[in-house]
Amino acid sequence: MKIEWTKAPVGRRNFLKGATALGAAAALPMGLGGRAMAAEGGTLRVRSYGDLQSIDPAFSKGVIDEEIHASIYNKLIQYKPGREWDWQMDAAAMIEQGDETHIKFALRDDIGFTNGFGAMTAEDVKFSFERIVADETESPNKPDMGPLSHVEVTGEREGTIVLKEPFAPLWSIALPYITGNIVSKKAWEAAGGKATTDPLAESGPYLRDSWSPKEKTVLKRNPDWKGDAPAWDTIEILPIDDENTAEIAFEAGELDFTRVSLGSVQRYRDGVPNGGTLLEYPSLYYTWLGMNLDHPKLQNKKLRQAIQHAIDVPSVLEAAYFGAVDPSTGIIAPGLAGNRPQSLVPPQADFAKAAELLAESGETNVTLKLDTLNKTTFTTAAQVIQATLAQIGITVEVNVLESGAFWASADNEDLQLVLNRYSMTPDPYYATSWFTTEQVGHWNWERFSNDEYDQIHTSASQLTDQAKRAEMYQRAQDLMEESGAYRFLTHEATPVIHSAGVVPALRPDGLALLRYFGKA
Amino acid sequence: MLLYALRRFGLALLILIVAVTVMFLMIRAVPGDPVQIMLGPRATPELQARLTAELALDQPVWKQLVIFYGNLLQGDLGIDVFSGRSVTDIVFQQLPHTLWLILGSIIWSATLGIGLGAYAAAHPNTLIDRVTAAISVSFVAAPAFVVALLSLLVFAVHLQWFPAIGAGEGFWDRLNHLVLPAFAIGLSWVGYIARLVRASMLEVMGESHIRTARAFGINERRVVMVYALRIAILPVVTVIGVGMGFLLSSAVFAEIVFARPGLGKLVIDSITTRNYPIVMGSVLISTGLFVVSTALADLINAWLDPRARTAN
Numbered sequence: 001m002k003i004e005w006t007k008a009p010v011g012r013r014n015f016l017k018g019a020t021a022l023g024a025a026a027a028l029p030m031g032l033g034g035r036a037m038a039a040e041g042g043t044l045r046v047r048s049y050g051d052l053q054s055i056d057p058a059f060s061k062g063v064i065d066e067e068i069h070a071s072i073y074n075k076l077i078q079y080k081p082g083r084e085w086d087w088q089m090d091a092a093a094m095i096e097q098g099d100e101t102h103i104k105f106a107l108r109d110d111i112g113f114t115n116g117f118g119a120m121t122a123e124d125v126k127f128s129f130e131r132i133v134a135d136e137t138e139s140p141n142k143p144d145m146g147p148l149s150h151v152e153v154t155g156e157r158e159g160t161i162v163l164k165e166p167f168a169p170l171w172s173i174a175l176p177y178i179t180g181n182i183v184s185k186k187a188w189e190a191a192g193g194k195a196t197t198d199p200l201a202e203s204g205p206y207l208r209d210s211w212s213p214k215e216k217t218v219l220k221r222n223p224d225w226k227g228d229a230p231a232w233d234t235i236e237i238l239p240i241d242d243e244n245t246a247e248i249a250f251e252a253g254e255l256d257f258t259r260v261s262l263g264s265v266q267r268y269r270d271g272v273p274n275g276g277t278l279l280e281y282p283s284l285y286y287t288w289l290g291m292n293l294d295h296p297k298l299q300n301k302k303l304r305q306a307i308q309h310a311i312d313v314p315s316v317l318e319a320a321y322f323g324a325v326d327p328s329t330g331i332i333a334p335g336l337a338g339n340r341p342q343s344l345v346p347p348q349a350d351f352a353k354a355a356e357l358l359a360e361s362g363e364t365n366v367t368l369k370l371d372t373l374n375k376t377t378f379t380t381a382a383q384v385i386q387a388t389l390a391q392i393g394i395t396v397e398v399n400v401l402e403s404g405a406f407w408a409s410a411d412n413e414d415l416q417l418v419l420n421r422y423s424m425t426p427d428p429y430y431a432t433s434w435f436t437t438e439q440v441g442h443w444n445w446e447r448f449s450n451d452e453y454d455q456i457h458t459s460a461s462q463l464t465d466q467a468k469r470a471e472m473y474q475r476a477q478d479l480m481e482e483s484g485a486y487r488f489l490t491h492e493a494t495p496v497i498h499s500a501g502v503v504p505a506l507r508p509d510g511l512a513l514l515r516y517f518g519k520a
Numbered sequence: 521m522l523l524y525a526l527r528r529f530g531l532a533l534l535i536l537i538v539a540v541t542v543m544f545l546m547i548r549a550v551p552g553d554p555v556q557i558m559l560g561p562r563a564t565p566e567l568q569a570r571l572t573a574e575l576a577l578d579q580p581v582w583k584q585l586v587i588f589y590g591n592l593l594q595g596d597l598g599i600d601v602f603s604g605r606s607v608t609d610i611v612f613q614q615l616p617h618t619l620w621l622i623l624g625s626i627i628w629s630a631t632l633g634i635g636l637g638a639y640a641a642a643h644p645n646t647l648i649d650r651v652t653a654a655i656s657v658s659f660v661a662a663p664a665f666v667v668a669l670l671s672l673l674v675f676a677v678h679l680q681w682f683p684a685i686g687a688g689e690g691f692w693d694r695l696n697h698l699v700l701p702a703f704a705i706g707l708s709w710v711g712y713i714a715r716l717v718r719a720s721m722l723e724v725m726g727e728s729h730i731r732t733a734r735a736f737g738i739n740e741r742r743v744v745m746v747y748a749l750r751i752a753i754l755p756v757v758t759v760i761g762v763g764m765g766f767l768l769s770s771a772v773f774a775e776i777v778f779a780r781p782g783l784g785k786l787v788i789d790s791i792t793t794r795n796y797p798i799v800m801g802s803v804l805i806s807t808g809l810f811v812v813s814t815a816l817a818d819l820i821n822a823w824l825d826p827r828a829r830t831a832n
Contacts, residue, residue, distance in 0.1 A: 053602040053603060054602065054603060054604075061560070061602065135566070138564055138566055138567040138570070140559060140562040140563045140567065141562065142564065143562055194604070196603050196604035197603045197604075197605060212781065213610065213613055213614070214614060214785055214786065214789075215686060215687055215780075215781040216686065238685065238686065238779065239779075240685065241776060241779075241785075241789075242776055242777065242779070244669075245684075245685060245776070245778070245779050246779075248669075248673065248676065248677060248684050248685075249684045249685040249779065251677045252676040252677045252680060252684040252685075253680065254676075254683060254685055254686075255685075402550075403557075404551065404552035404554075404557050404791075404794050405550065405552050407552060407557055408551055408552035408556065408557070411553075
């Protein structure tokens with residue numbers, strides 16, 4: 001476990017090169033001060049909704065794996081805990097955007113890999129990033145790296161990330177998230193390029209101590225970690241699928257931090273047991289009712305608009321989400337560039353207008369099938385939609401599907417209405433990517449196809465001007481809504497509870513950044 | 521007895537093959553592209569094609585079945601699509617947790633159920649018998665998931681006597697973690713076994729060899745515990761054998777509610793994600809467990825009661 005490495009000349013001058021780096025570096029101690037002071041040891045027990053799938057960032061299945069990866073690996077930059085999306089320095093001592101396609105970086109000189117794999121170098125960064133986009137790796141996370149061309153190594157700890165074209169999401173979803181984890185080139189090569197569930201070499205503030213499948217992942221402090229000391233000696237991550245079980249475990253004192261069900265929010269607003277605290281964060285998920293534009297029954301735009309106006313979003317949210325969430329205005333959540341202040345069709349139903357549109361459509365005796373997942377939230381929402389559409393004379397048959405069958409709906413030519421929910425990363429590019437013409441037959445189940453939308457999706461990701469990007473993504477959502485194929489419902493919410501002794505460090509969507517968790 | 525045992529295990533093997541084959545066909549009949557579900561929306565077409573070929577999903581179903589049995593004969597249950605680990609390792613890592621849970625449930629429920637039933641039979645139509653009957657029926661009627669949640673709230677949250685989640689580490693800690701889930705899924709079996717033993721005992725107590733034993737002046741306790749109970753317990757042995765199957769299914773929800781590792785949870789997660797190798801590996805082991813336990817119950821029955829051998 002002993003790490004040996006030599007210091008490289010990452011000088012002060014390099015550090016001072018980037019204004020961004022300066023800002024982030026200044027913010028770093030503020031974020032960690034509380035933790036450092038509270039660092040007395042102890043065990044933090046947190047709930048994850050699933051179990052580890054892969055220790056390899058190239059094959060990470062998402063948040064569950066990333067909670068572990070982010071603790072045992074380092075990235076150039078990490079998300080900053082707080083209510084607004086931002087990042088902070090991690091393995092990078094300096095990072096700056098040279099021009100639109102070049103990002104220069106210099107690594108800290110005090111980070112090393114375990115198991116004798118030496119200091120972290122720019123070669124490791126090059127290896128980690130390039131293997132994500134290499135065809136032979138077959139990484140499902142390749143799209144996050146966008147148009148990455150290669151990484152130029154300019155010194156032992158210096159390099160330049162080179163893009164084929166500008167790519168704004170690099171800063172929001174590539175570098176600080178799954179694909180940004182830096183692994184040891186030597187360790188991976190020694191293992192034949194593949195890692196499954198056992199770490200080959202770690203470098204973060206924590207090391208994975210043990211993993212009992214379906215039971216527990218234990219992280220322990222990395223004794224060779226030279227950065228700010230993490231607050232907790234040990235972190236136990238317990239995979240608990242059922243939120244009610246997690247709530248009971250918290251109340252029994254067996255968990256320090258967990259997401260809770262939306263149905264329990266009101267109860268916890270009145271008080272969290274054991275002196276705990278409820279925190280309510282918005283979520284990035286987006287839920288909507290989609291209409292298949294290719295289906296013969298839904299060819300009439302006036303009919304689709306009538307459906308949009310007849311769905312009373314507040315009623316759906318009250319019944320299905322216990323009133324714990326807000327209506328959404330589109331697919332891009334508040335806090336992200338491109339979030340619309342309001343939707344074109346107000347959340348409240350306008351039955352008079354809906355009836356008028358239905359009359360104009362000339363359609364009578366309309367009967368439609370609504371496909372939905374077999375989860376209580378969605379079946380409840382479907383029933384409310386069924387009831388509200390009945391008020392204008394549209395009959396809806398709710399078709400409840402098991403998850404496997406539901407997620408195979410891309411091939412279902414008879415798909416009519418669908419209640420859907422997609423996850424999201426903190427960049428609008430990720431949301432718009434599923435509704436392009438290219439995605440018809442894959443994840444664009446509405447078969448929405450619009451040249452202007454496709455153009456926006458391609459060009460907005462290349463802009464660094466955030467205001468301009470926001471405007472373009474807002475226009476993209478206008479186009480979706482104008483097609484009549486979408487009735488946006490909600491971004492849901494992430495309510496979490498934590499025990500009195502814990503100071504959680506969370507992303508603005510309520511997801512845990514475990515390495516930054518502190519003590520009260 | 522040996523011939524009977526061979527015949528019984530031959531039948532068990534046949535049942536196992538039929539059950540696994542049916543499950544193999546059923547999972548493939550479920551709608552949804554397993555590769556797409558397994559790999560998620562962002563998998564490259566090349567990766568999807570490779571996995572399809574690796575799992576032989578591009579072959580006709582009959583050929584997939586032949587491949588599956590071919591691999592099985594070589595002791596190869598395949599590789600988990602997500603983690604790249606051996607399915608055999610994954611399944612056998614989870615199996616002890618489920619076995620612990622089932623055995624724990626059977627041991628406590630059979631011990632208490634047989635005791636209650638025997639006691640009630642020894643005091644028929646008394647207040648004790650009626651109270652025992654009421655308790656037994658209440659236990660049978662109590663849905664296991666309600667018992668699980670109530671026991672969690674009372675014993676884990678309020679009294680904090682037992683842990684709420686997990687399987688524990690080390691013998692005593694594991695035993696401590698076993699109490700509530702074993703209690704939850706075993707409770708209805710207490711009532712069921714008690715009623716069964718009582719009825720069986722009352723029938724046996726009226727038989728001539730019991731009357732003869734009493735006529736010889738043998739102590740009543742010895743008559744009940746040795747002469748009557750040995751015969752009366754036969755249906756319980758069979759029921760426990762079959763009960764393994766029911767307890768296996770109960771273990772699924774217990775593993776979810778108590779956030780325990782185990783085969784049941786593994787199967788549920790794998791079916792949801794269409795992880796065929798894990799599904800088949802888990803089904804094979806749990807079906808094997810069920811078939812072996814029923815076969816063992818039959819053999820114990822035959823050993824205890826020679827009439828069973830000739831009847832079969």
